[in-house]
Amino acid sequence: MIVRVLDSAYISDFIDAGFSGNEIRSVVKNYAEKFSDKVVNEKLNDWEVTFRFRYNHVKQILIYLKERSYPVEKYKEITIHIPIPVKGNVPWGVDLEQYLYKDENYLNKLMKNFHCLDVDYLAFNNRQDYMINCMCRAVEYCFTEGFTINGIKVKLK
Numbered sequence: 001m002i003v004r005v006l007d008s009a010y011i012s013d014f015i016d017a018g019f020s021g022n023e024i025r026s027v028v029k030n031y032a033e034k035f036s037d038k039v040v041n042e043k044l045n046d047w048e049v050t051f052r053f054r055y056n057h058v059k060q061i062l063i064y065l066k067e068r069s070y071p072v073e074k075y076k077e078i079t080i081h082i083p084i085p086v087k088g089n090v091p092w093g094v095d096l097e098q099y100l101y102k103d104e105n106y107l108n109k110l111m112k113n114f115h116c117l118d119v120d121y122l123a124f125n126n127r128q129d130y131m132i133n134c135m136c137r138a139v140e141y142c143f144t145e146g147f148t149i150n151g152i153k154v155k156l157k
Contacts, residue, residue, distance in 0.1 A: 001036040001039050001044050001045065001047055001048075001049055002036075002046070002047065002048040002049070003029055003032045003033050003036050003048075003049055003050075003051070004029070004048055004049070004050040004051070005025045005028045005029045005032065005050070005051050005053070005135075006025075006050060006051070006052045006053070007021060007024070007025060007052070007053040007054070007055065008052075008053075008054055008055070009054070009055040009056075009084075010054060010055065010056045010057065010099065010100040010101055011055055011056070011057070011084055011094055011098045011099055011100065012098045012099075012100065013098060014055060014084070014094060014098065017127075018092060018126070018127040018128070019126075019127045019128035019131060020128065023128070024128060024131055024132055024135070027132050027136075028051070028053075028132065028135045028136060028139060031136045031139055031140075032049075032051060032139045035139065035140065035143040035156060036049065036143075038143075038156055039154055039156070041152060041154075043150075043152060044149055044152060044154070046074055047074045047075070047076060047149055047150070048073075048074060048075050048076070049076045049077075049078065049149065050075070050076070050077045050078070051078050051080060051135075051138075051139060051142070052077055052078065052079050052080070053080050053081075053082055053135055053138075054079065054080070054081045054082065055081075055082050055084045055131075056081045056082065056083065056084065056101070057083070057084070057099040057100075057101055057102065057103075058081050058083045059083055060083060060116040060117060060118055060119060061080065061081065061082060061083065061116065061117040061118075061119060061134050061137065061138050062080065062081040062111075062114040062115075062116060063078070063079075063080050063114060063115040063116070063117070063138055063141060063142060064078065064079040064080070064113060064114055064115075065078060065115060065142065065145070065146075065147045065148075066113060067079060069148070069149050069150040069151075071150050074150075076147075076149045076150075078142055078147060080135070080138045080142075081114075082131060082134045082135065082138075083119055083134075084127075085121045089121055089122075090121045090122065090124070092124075092125070092126050092127040092130070093121070115141065115145060117134075117137055117138065117141060119134060143155070143156045144156055144157075
């Protein structure tokens with residue numbers, strides 16, 4: 001199984017501000033590969049699983065595991081929203097004006113579709129360490145909770 005890590009932001013002037021996107025993606029990709037290497041199923045060897053992280057104005061890490069698989073491309077995507085706090089909560093946060101979606105409850109009607117993980121902003125003194133922690137926790141959750149690729153359940157113990 002091939003692992004890919006992508007990220008984007010629903011926050012203006014955010015990418016690579018106070019962190020190295022390349023470094024974060026590399027660390028998280030290496031972390032995810034430790035799990036994907038444990039998946040033993042020949043039918044999934046040439047499949048790509050992409051973890052698409054979106055930095056967003058939400059309260060919890062939101063994980064969407066129900067994305068469909070694309071058998072022709074042998075591609076599966078998992079979308080994960082990473083909450084980025086405002087500066088009033090932590091010094092490394094962002095200004096409220098930077099959020100593209102200012103209402104942090106705009107996903108509430110869709111919450112039943114997401115798996116949620118709590119975060120502790122105060123446990124971190126910089127944006128990069130916080131983001132790596134959130135992303136790695138989400139990846140681990142995906143592999144331990146399980147997800148489906150083209151009808152095949154991927155779940156590690």
